[in-house]
Amino acid sequence: MFLTGHGNIVLSTDEAKRLKTYLESGGFLYIDDDYGMDKAIRREMKKVFPGNDFIEVPFSHKIFNIFYKFENGIPKTHEHDKNAPQTFGIFLGDRLSVLYTFESNPSDGWADPEVHNDPKDKREEALKFGANIIIYALSK
DSSP, X not given: OEEEESSOOOOOHHHHHHHHHHHHTTXXXXXXXXXXXXXXXXXHHHHHOTTOXXXXXXXXXXXXXXXXXXXTSSOOOSOSSSOXXXXXXXXXXXXXXXXXXXXXXXXXXXXXXXXXXXXXXXXXXXXXXXXXXXXXXXXX
16 A cells, blocks of 8 residues: 655545554555655654654665665655654564655656656656565565
């Protein structure tokens, strides 16, 4: 499952419950903060998993090296505030169930080139990281 956007998101009680069931049943959610969603994502995921916080995913995690190698973590595809890119997760046991990228915007690199005008090398990096996400999600 993939979620991205700008600004606010609100999950109803029923939606939060269904998302929790999906994730606890082996599902995977990738969230890309495409700018301005951080407060809403953190608030709404507390509805899904009240006892779980996002934690920073270590660079040694499989998501960064399952196929393509990202020794320094997530690449920065699109610039907004000149902050370092970060990758957070919610783990259920040892399984990364929710992947949340912040200040990096890899999904911008998946759009048509003229949409965000990101350089070709940044787009290729984003696609490679996207491949890692898919491979990881399908192998867990």
